[in-house]
Every structure is written in C-alpha cells, then in structure tokens.
Amino acid sequence: MLTDREEEILEALWGELVEKKNQSCDISVLKDDDIIKRLSDLDYVEIRNSQIKLTNKGREEAKNCVRRHRLAERLFVDVLDIKKRLVHEASCKFEHLLHKGLDENVCILLGHPRTCPHGRPIPEGDCCKDVKRVPKKIIMLLSELELNKKATISHLEAQNQAMLQKIIAIGALPNTGIRLIQKFPSFVFQVGKSQFAVDKELASCIYVRLD
C-alpha cells in the first residue's frame, strides 16, 4: 500500500510524463529522497542519471491515482457543491480513500465524467468501458434525462469556447432547474421561464442532476 505522499508523486509524474508527453523528468534535487527510493524499490519508477521514468506497473498505478483525484474533484463540485478554491485541498485528502472498487462506484454515480472541473481528462476505468452495467445514475447527460422530469444542471462540458458561449447565452447555467420537453427531432427544454430548442451536440454539453 502506497502512502499519500507516494501517490502524489506518481500523480505528478503522470502529469509530466503522460499528459505533457515529456520523455523523462529531472529529479537531481530529490535524488536521495526516501519516497523516490521506495517507489523505485517497489518497481513503480526507473531512475537513470537523475532522470525518472514510470514503469508499466507505475504507469498503471499513477493512472489510477490521477483518476481517483479527479473523480474526487468532480464529486465535490457536482454533488457536494464545494466552492472551487477548496476543491483541490479536499480532493487531495479524499482521493486516498477511494480505493479499488470505491472509485468505480463514484464514477458510475457521476455518470462517467470525462474531465475534472479544471478541464483535465479523467483516465478511463473499467466501468467506463462497459457503461451498460450502470445502475441508476445521479449525474447524467441532459439527453439521457426522462421527458418532463425535473432536474438541475450540474455542470457544462463544452468542446470549445463557442459552444460554451451559446449555452451560457441560453442561460442554461449550473444550479438552474431544467426540464426536458422533447428529444426528437431536436432537444427542447425549459430553463427558468423560457423554452429552448438545441441540437444534439449542444445538448450533450449539459450535465444534469435529478431533483
């Protein structure tokens, strides 16, 4: 079992090596650090000439750590409604509790989110590949909502700024009540006192939480 510190080091390495696609990381400053040594002894990392790389085993573990962290962030923001500036701190503590199995439950609960609230991707878990197993969800895409059920917008995930701006212009903002009126041929929903028709692409930017 890794300690919290060790998991965080792995997360940092994931960011540098996998997401930023750096070949390796310079750790000359930390050369004699105990944690690095332990990670190396446990065969999570490989150190050569002060350059550190993730092993396959380390990579898998790092991926899971990052996944837990970002899922925790989503949980705090979307479900528990914790203010953004506290999210990171809270998630850092919480992620270590989300071990195998628990992270899957949270992921299912949240509707397999693709990004954390800061917009960084959440690595896929086994549960995301097999969405059919999903039990009743709390957070879901607007398009998955039943007609005429009352829900609240939990968050927006737009592919680009232009799409985000369109949804903002409509006033479909988080914590606003929403009710889906029609799904075909276009999506029609009611936000506040107004009804809007949008296409599938825009509707898929809106995530909702059942009331």
Add this chain to the structure above:
Amino acid sequence: MAMDYKGPIEYSIELAVEKICDLLKASYFISKRSVALLLLQDDEEIREIVRKNESDTIDDIQKVVKEAKAHFANPITYELALERQNEVRLIIEKAVKIKKETIELRERLSRLTMNPITGIPILLLVLYWGLYKFVGQFGAGTVVNFLEGTIFEKYLNPFFIKAAAHIVPWRILRELLVGEYGVITLGLRYAVALILPIVTFFFIVFSIIEDTGYLPRLAMLIDRTFKKIGLSGRAVIPMVLGFGCATMATMVTRTLPTKRERIIATILLSLAIPCSAQMGVILALLGGNPKAMLIWAGIVGLIFLFVGYLTSKILPGERPSFYMEVPPLRMPSISNVITKTFARVKWYFIEILPLFLLASIFIWLGVLSHLFDFMVNLLKKPVELIGLPAEASKAFLFGFFRRDYGAAGLYDLNKHGLLNGVQLVVSCVALTLFLPCIAQFLMNVKERGWKTGLGISVFILFFSFSVAFVVNFILTRLGVIL
C-alpha cells in the same frame, strides 16, 4: 447596472480588470472596463483591436489575461456568467413572485406543433392555406391580374406611351422608356404590379406566422434534415422566404451566422427553391396533371437535398450548431402585422426596385445589339438536347428577364400541343432549377461578391440543363407517358 466580480480571495476578476484598465492607453468606443472584461473572455474581435492600438503594453496585457485564467478552473466567460446569474437570482428573489405553473392549452398546442407526428401535418396545412391559397391563388392570381392586366395594361402603359411619343423624339430612347422592355412599361410594371403584391401578401402571411411564434418550432422540426445539407434549423427563415421571392430571401441569408451557411443557402435558393412567380407558372402548366406534378416535386426535392449534401461536403468550415429560443405561442396582433409588413415591403422595395430597372436596361441593350437573337440561337442546342422544341429557347432566355414572358412562351407551346407530358415535366424542372430571374443573379453577386455570385450562376446554368437532360433521358427510356 454595475457589479463587482468576485472570484477566489487571493485573485479576483476585478483585480485583473483593474490591471488591464491601467495598461489600456488608447480610447475605445466602449468603456475600458468593458474592453478588459472582453479581453478576459477571449473575444477575438476586441483582441485584434487592442493588439493594433496598444503596441507598447500588449505583452503586459496578455500576461494579465493569462495570469487571470490560471486562477480559475473554468473559462472566465463561464465564471462571469455564473456570478451574473447569482446576482440576477438575488434580485429576482427580492422583486419577483412566481405563480405555480400549469400546462395550459397554449402549451398543449405548442407541443403539437413540435411533435413530428402532429407537427408535419400542421406544417402542410400552414403551407397550403398560407402560401398556396392566400399568396399563390389570391395574391399572385387575383390581385396581380387586376393590377397588371387592368391598371397597367389598360391605363398606365398607354398613358406613358402616349406621353413619351410627344416628349421624347428619339426612337431608341423611347424604346428604353416605354418600349416592349422599357424601364417604365416593363421594369416599373414588373416591380409594382407583379412583385409588390405577391411580396406584400407573402409578408402578411410571414408576419402572422412569425408573430405566433411558429418559426422556431418549424426550425426545430427541420434542424436534423438541414444539418445533412450543411445548414441549421435557423436557415428555415430564408428558405421559407424563398418561396415568396428568392431575391429577397438571398438578402435575408445575412442573418445566418457563418459564411459557409450563407453560401450553401444562396446556392439552394437560386437552384431548388421555386419563388412565387415560378410556382405560378409551374402550377398553371402542371395543374391538370397530378402525376407530372408529383414527379416534378420529387425531382426538385431530391436535387435540393443532393446539392445541399454535396456542397456541405465540399465547402470547408465547421458544422453549424443550432440553438433557438422557443417563445410561447401567441395570438398575433393586427397592428403589429401591418407595421411589420409595411416596413418590410418598404425596405424590400428600396433594395429591389433598382435591380428591376437595371434589368430592363439590360434587355434594351440586348435587343438593341442583337445579342439576344444570338443567345436564343445559342440556347437552341441545349434546349433540343433536353428534348424540348427549339422554340422553347426563347422562353428560357426571356424568362430569365421577364418571368411572365417566359411562361407565356411555354403556355403557347403547350396550347399548340407542342409539348407532351414528359416535355412538360422536363421544362418545369429546368425552369425551376434555372436562375429564377436577373434580379436574383444581381443579388447573388451583390451579397456573395463577383466571384462566388458568378460561379453559382454558371454552375446552375449547366446543372439545370444537365438534370433536365437526365430526367428527359430516363423518362423517355422508361417509356413514361404522362
């Protein structure tokens, strides 16, 4: 209303706004605060303006923007919207009482118009009564016959012709003013007696439909289909207008958000949407032959989708996205409809009238220089190729300048028994796809520029004849008798 934007304690949007305001040296058409907020929201237009005006401080400004963005999890646009929404909610809580909502009759009716199963029959009813009966039969038929046949042909034209004979001594100039294709006898008559009433009636229907709030519902019904041809549901407005006057509808493509959508819409309007004048001719020619009418409608519909699909594949650019408010259905108010119709007809007339006058000058030049005789001969070959008698070439050329003349040409041919059912369908298909009129051509050039406008027109010229050729070939080979 001014509000302070908050954000995290250690770094607020206000702080960034203040920093940027200090760095902005030039003066702008909006307040520095607004400029700063737009910069933080990545507004490209304002960024370019600032880049030009603030060569000394642009780097520092960009640094502040970057720094501000780094402090927020979401794009700043999003953060600002959230704060504004909170502010609005606070005000509403204090100031507004909301009654409990019930699904009333209006809402039921609204759902009926949006559900495809009931919505499509409703649409057909609207088209039949609004467009076919009111605009087509009453406006383009009864009213136009009276204005053109009685007022102009009996009273105004003879008067002007007589007056010109006294005042203008030169025959050529007289031709220009009051000749067969004269500025007054053709251009003005065409604009005032033919187009004006049709368009006025069309605008009345359009304003009523618009005021009931039906158009967004139509847009949402059709969005999926329009996406396949590179347009969004929003384009339904110019397309519906196209059934009134394609020239005016081309002008309205200005309301479409991207250049790509505007080009696709212009092509489809010029090609496959028959304007009310074309509809009139086609209804008269095919009216007694439902089978031929069905074949014509099927072919034109297919061409609309096919060409739209192709152009959307060829033209680069992003897929359009569709979002539109669906307002509650309302009873239109008569005074609103009248005011709107009047304003639109006025605006339309100011834009269109010069084009019609210009068209008669072109015809005058064409006849004077014998260019028309030459072009009629040039058209004979393609006209024969699509299986029509050579005499029809005159109808096509003049139809481009003067719809009633082209139609009359076809009527005469038809009356003399020179056209069989297949030839009727072929000529109607060619006539529909062919550029509706010279005003449309000029509008294409005006709105899309010389290169695109001319390109579209040349494409349509060849395409309409090619399709007519293929249709003729297939129908003849299959031995279809209509």
